[in-house]
Amino acid sequence: MGVVIPLEDGKNKQASVKPLVDLTRADMERVNQLILSKAGSDVQMIPEVANHLISSGGKRLRPMLTLASASMFGFTGDAHIKLATSVEFMHTATLLHDDVVDESDLRRGKSTARMIWGNQASVLVGDFLLGQAFRMMVDVGSLDALDVLSTAASVIAEGEVLQLSVAKNMETTEDDYLSVIRAKTAALFAAAAEVGPIVAKTDKASRNALKSYGMNLGLAFQLVDDVLDYGGKAADLGKNTGDDFREGKITLPIILSYRRGTQDERTFWRDAIEGGNSTDQNLEKALGLITRYGGLTDTIARAQHYGTIARDALAPLPHSPWKEALLEVIDFCIDRVS
Amino acid sequence: MGVVIPLEDGKNKQASVKPLVDLTRADMERVNQLILSKAGSDVQMIPEVANHLISSGGKRLRPMLTLASASMFGFTGDAHIKLATSVEFMHTATLLHDDVVDESDLRRGKSTARMIWGNQASVLVGDFLLGQAFRMMVDVGSLDALDVLSTAASVIAEGEVLQLSVAKNMETTEDDYLSVIRAKTAALFAAAAEVGPIVAKTDKASRNALKSYGMNLGLAFQLVDDVLDYGGKAADLGKNTGDDFREGKITLPIILSYRRGTQDERTFWRDAIEGGNSTDQNLEKALGLITRYGGLTDTIARAQHYGTIARDALAPLPHSPWKEALLEVIDFCIDRVS
Numbered sequence: 001m002g003v004v005i006p007l008e009d010g011k012n013k014q015a016s017v018k019p020l021v022d023l024t025r026a027d028m029e030r031v032n033q034l035i036l037s038k039a040g041s042d043v044q045m046i047p048e049v050a051n052h053l054i055s056s057g058g059k060r061l062r063p064m065l066t067l068a069s070a071s072m073f074g075f076t077g078d079a080h081i082k083l084a085t086s087v088e089f090m091h092t093a094t095l096l097h098d099d100v101v102d103e104s105d106l107r108r109g110k111s112t113a114r115m116i117w118g119n120q121a122s123v124l125v126g127d128f129l130l131g132q133a134f135r136m137m138v139d140v141g142s143l144d145a146l147d148v149l150s151t152a153a154s155v156i157a158e159g160e161v162l163q164l165s166v167a168k169n170m171e172t173t174e175d176d177y178l179s180v181i182r183a184k185t186a187a188l189f190a191a192a193a194e195v196g197p198i199v200a201k202t203d204k205a206s207r208n209a210l211k212s213y214g215m216n217l218g219l220a221f222q223l224v225d226d227v228l229d230y231g232g233k234a235a236d237l238g239k240n241t242g243d244d245f246r247e248g249k250i251t252l253p254i255i256l257s258y259r260r261g262t263q264d265e266r267t268f269w270r271d272a273i274e275g276g277n278s279t280d281q282n283l284e285k286a287l288g289l290i291t292r293y294g295g296l297t298d299t300i301a302r303a304q305h306y307g308t309i310a311r312d313a314l315a316p317l318p319h320s321p322w323k324e325a326l327l328e329v330i331d332f333c334i335d336r337v338s
Numbered sequence: 339m340g341v342v343i344p345l346e347d348g349k350n351k352q353a354s355v356k357p358l359v360d361l362t363r364a365d366m367e368r369v370n371q372l373i374l375s376k377a378g379s380d381v382q383m384i385p386e387v388a389n390h391l392i393s394s395g396g397k398r399l400r401p402m403l404t405l406a407s408a409s410m411f412g413f414t415g416d417a418h419i420k421l422a423t424s425v426e427f428m429h430t431a432t433l434l435h436d437d438v439v440d441e442s443d444l445r446r447g448k449s450t451a452r453m454i455w456g457n458q459a460s461v462l463v464g465d466f467l468l469g470q471a472f473r474m475m476v477d478v479g480s481l482d483a484l485d486v487l488s489t490a491a492s493v494i495a496e497g498e499v500l501q502l503s504v505a506k507n508m509e510t511t512e513d514d515y516l517s518v519i520r521a522k523t524a525a526l527f528a529a530a531a532e533v534g535p536i537v538a539k540t541d542k543a544s545r546n547a548l549k550s551y552g553m554n555l556g557l558a559f560q561l562v563d564d565v566l567d568y569g570g571k572a573a574d575l576g577k578n579t580g581d582d583f584r585e586g587k588i589t590l591p592i593i594l595s596y597r598r599g600t601q602d603e604r605t606f607w608r609d610a611i612e613g614g615n616s617t618d619q620n621l622e623k624a625l626g627l628i629t630r631y632g633g634l635t636d637t638i639a640r641a642q643h644y645g646t647i648a649r650d651a652l653a654p655l656p657h658s659p660w661k662e663a664l665l666e667v668i669d670f671c672i673d674r675v676s
Contacts, residue, residue, distance in 0.1 A: 043500045097465060100438075101458040120439040123461055124498045127435060130465075131492030134472055138484045146476045146484065154469030160462045162381045 015331030017059065023325050024067040027081060031063050034085040038132045049113050049125040053092050056110055061221075061329070062192045063088045069196025069210045072322030079199040082136045083145055087192045089133035090149070094156060094188075096126035101160065102247060145195045152191035159183020168248050168274045170266070174255055178219070186218030193217075209313050213326065216310035221333045223303040226251035227296050230287060232337050245286055246278045252302065253295035254286070260293040303334050353669030355397065361663050362405040365419060369401050372423040376470045387451050387463040391430050394448055399559075399667070400530045401426045407534025407548045410660030417537040420474045421483055425530045427471035428487070432494060432526075434464035439498065440585060483533045490529035497521020506586050506612050508604070512593055516557070524556030531555075543654070550651035551664065554644040559671045561641040564589035565634050568625060570675050583624055584616045590640065591633035592624070598631040641672050 021028075039050035063084035070080035098104070099112040100119045106112060114122040130153070137146050163180045166172045193214030197207040227233065229244045230253055244251050250273060258269045268289075272282045290296060307330045317323055359366075377388035401422035408418035436442070437450040438457045444450060452460040468491070475484050501518045504510045531552030535545040565571065567582045568591055582589055588611060596607045606627070610620045628634060645668045655661055 041496055041499075043496055043503060045499055045503050046496065097461050101461055119457070120502055121499065123435050123439055124495050124502065127468075128492060128495035128499060130468065131488060131495050134488035135485075135492055138481060138488050141481055143476060143479055143481075147473075150469060150472035150476050154466060154473055157462050157466035157469050158379055158381055158384065161379075161383050161459065161466060164458055164462065165381060165383050 015328050015335050017061070017329055017332045019321070019325035020064050020068060020329055023071070023321060024064045027067045027071070027084070028060065028064065030081045031060075031067070031084045031088070034081060034136075035088060038085060038089070038136065039129065041128070045117065045121055046125055046128055049096070049117050049121050050092070050129060052113050052116065053095060053107075054088075056107065060088060062091055062188060065189065065192040065214060065217075065326075066196050068322050068326055069193045069214075070200050071196075072317070072320055072326075073197055073200035073202045073206065075196070075200035077199075079140045079142065079145075080196060082140050083149070083195045083199065084192075086133040086136045086149060087188065087195075089129040089136075090153060090156075091188060093126040093129040093133070094160075094184075096122045096129070098160070101164070140199065142195075142199055144198045148191045148194050148198065152187045155183050155187040159185075159187065166250065168250070168276075170250070170258055170270050170273055172250050172255060174252060177250070177252055177255055181219060181222040182215070185222040186215045189218030189221065190215035206317060209317055212313035213310045216306040216313065217330055217333060219306040220303040220310065220330065223252060223299050223306070224334055224337045226253060227299050227303075227337050230290060230296060233296055233300060242283050245272070245283050248273050248276055248278060252299045253290045256298055257286075257290045257293040257295040261289060265289055300334070300337055303337075307331070307334050353666050353673050355399070355667055355670045357659070357663035358402050358406060358667055361409070361659060362402045365405045365409070365422070366398065366402065368419045369398075369405070369422045369426070372419060372474075373426060376423060376427070376474065377467065379466070383455065383459055384463055384466055387434070387455050387459050388430070388467060390451050390454065391433060391445075392426075394445065398426060400429055400526060403527065403530040403552060403555075403664075404534050406660050406664055407531045407552075408538050409534075410655070410658055410664075411535055411538035411540045411544065413534070413538035415537075417478045417480065417483075418534060420478050421487070421533045421537065422530075424471040424474045424487060425526065425533075427467040427474075428491060428494075429526060431464040431467040431471070432498075432522075434460045434467070436498070439502070440587075442585075478537065480533075480537055482536045486529045486532050486536065490525045493521045493525040497523075497525065504588065506588070506614075508588070508596055508608050508611055510588050510593060512590060515588070515590055515593055519557060519560040520553070523560040524553045527556030527559065528553035547651050547655055551648045554648035554651065555668055555671060557644040558641040558648065558668065561590060561637050561644070562672055562675045564591060565637050565641075565675050568628060568634060571634055571638060580621050583610070583621050586611050586614055586616060590637045591628045594636055595624075595628045595631040595633040599627060603627055638672070638675055641675075645669070645672050 035054055039054060040047050066084035066087050067080055095107065096113055099107060099114050100122050104112050105115055112122075113125070134150070137149055159180055159182070163184060166176050166180065190211050191214070194207055194211040197210050226244065229241055229251070231241045245254075254269065254273065258266055261269070268285065271277045272286060310330050311327060314323055314327060373392055377392060378385050404422035404425050405418055433445065434451055437445060437452050438460050442450050443453055450460075451463070472488070475487055497518055497520070501522060504514055504518065528549050529552070532545055532549040535548050564582065567579055567589070569579045583592075592607065592611065596604055599607070606620075606623065609615045610624060648668050649665055652661055652665060
């Protein structure tokens with residue numbers, strides 16, 4: 001029943017983040033320097049905890065979005081470096097708090113900060129990084145950028161609380177779920193991309209274009225992440241997969257499979273997710289149902305839908321290597337799954 | 339060995355917060371309205387958790403400081419209302435996170451939010467309130483006020499991490515302890531008082547005066563709080579007292595008693611605080627030692643020292659009912675203990 005989606009539609013090669021990495025390389029050096037400097041403190045535990053997460057090998061996609069979305073309008077200076085660093089700190093603070101909230105032991109295969117330094121340090125160092133992020137924004141001095149990023153901070157937290165409220169409730173709809181990921185993931189992508197044109201003092205239309213690009217890229221990114229948690233399109237469980245199921249986390253593959261299933265299958269889902277009966281055997285069964293009902297392929301289809309909106313958002317902007325790199329990132333985010 | 343400090347030195351009546359409450363009554367109405375409105379969200383759990391803490395009967399001293407420190411320079415408008423609300427939200431967010439960090443069950447005799455809604459909600463609603471605080475500051479549009487408050491946010495978190503680092507370490511000096519309370523408590527008092535003159539666009543000297551007033555008032559306030567945790571000057575343990583000892587929290591009464599004690603007594607303190615042996619019997623013994631070495635009376639003497647600095651900080655400002663009310667608050671904070 002799953003629809004097969006041609007992933008390489010109109011493209012000849014695997015999309016890559018490399019053009020964006022290359023274009024932002026020099027600026028990302030400056031961001032990395034600033035990250036180290038602003039995560040510093042005489043209180044020794046702060047750089048220890050911060051660097052644990054900062055050095056954990058994330059792609060730093062969000063700060064690259066800020067750099068690219070400023071540079072594509074010819075901006076040079078310091079402001080985008082500081083805002084990109086702020087964005088990365090906001091993201092890092094969220095991860096630190098998320099791990100406490102989710103009681104996670106591992107992130108990207110490494111022990112989480114809370115397992116090494118405790119929940120206390122994770123909460124407080126997160127607060128510190130958020131404070132440092134706001135200080136850098138204030139230092140830039142753009143009230144518009146401050147507005148966008150402080151609103152994002154509120155919206156992200158609101159989305160996380162919303163996720164708590166819908167947690168382990170199998171009646172969660174696709175719309176409910178979209179509200180959650182729009183707030184907890186896509187809002188920061190949108191803000192990261194919108195502050196570029198703001199500091200570049202470009203027109204309102206370009207600002208809106210980048211905001212829409214970021215928002216829809218963020219949705220696609222999160223949906224694909226949710227598919228990857230089940231091992232990707234092939235539902236091939238390996239290391240670090242199946243975590244969402246084990247934690248009783250409801251993502252779109254489950255929502256689709258639950259709603260499309262039989263009464264008996266819905267009973268199974270409620271037992272597994274609401275009842276916390278997430279054994280390995282039940283994970284195998286869940287994967288079977290998800291595959292049968294196209295839970296993964298259709299989640300990818302949704303991601304492609306948002307990817308297309310992101311692409312169209314940038315369409316009116318003049319051609320440039322920056323624009324091409326940002327467009328390729330859309331495909332890169334989605335192609336991760338294939 | 340304890341030194342008896344005449345608390346009513348030069349005063350004929352018990353100092354009161356009432357003049358400040360009366361002067362800020364109309365503005366505090368507006369602050370309370372704004373608190374309710376900005377703690378609102380479609381995500382039902384957010385106002386529930388926020389209102390639990392907001393309605394818990396705190397004195398709201400910090401927002402009153404902001405209102406008074408703007409009004410005393412003739413400021414009328416909205417900015418001080420928004421900043422006072424931001425200050426209260428920053429404080430509320432800190433309390434929510436503190437309760438998670440300290441694993442506290444009770445605050446002011448009521449169940450903490452984390453006991454009712456869980457650690458997750460406490461962390462995330464705290465993040466939400468912090469985000470809302472920043473949005474209100476951005477709305478005011480003063481980069482100077484944003485600078486002061488965002489710096490305070492970083493410093494507060496840094497102070498909390500520092501407190502973790504020195505926790506259960508009996509070698510903590512009075513200076514170490516002052517660094518902690520300067521950051522975790524006094525910095526917000528200082529910022530609350532400093533943003534008043536900033537929005538009132540007064541001179542740098544007045545701004546510095548209010549900042550120094552707030553900082554030293556905050557130190558006195560925290561030191562007296564630490565004495566109150568041991569039942570006040572009379573070391574009279576009742577409900578909600580002795581919590582610091584039970585949690586192994588090192589405050590100035592313990593620091594003084596430890597340093598002034600015999601080798602055997604220091605062994606007792608290390609066992610009780612570092613070893614976690616905080617039985618009721620040991621609390622009785624601790625109180626005996628604290629009384630013998632003047633731990634409470636001398637902590638009050640330190641509070642009076644900072645209270646005097648706060649008083650002198652305001653001295654050059656012209657006489658006004660606002661100034662009188664702020665000066666009386668210093669004595670009020672210290673007299674709580676008698």
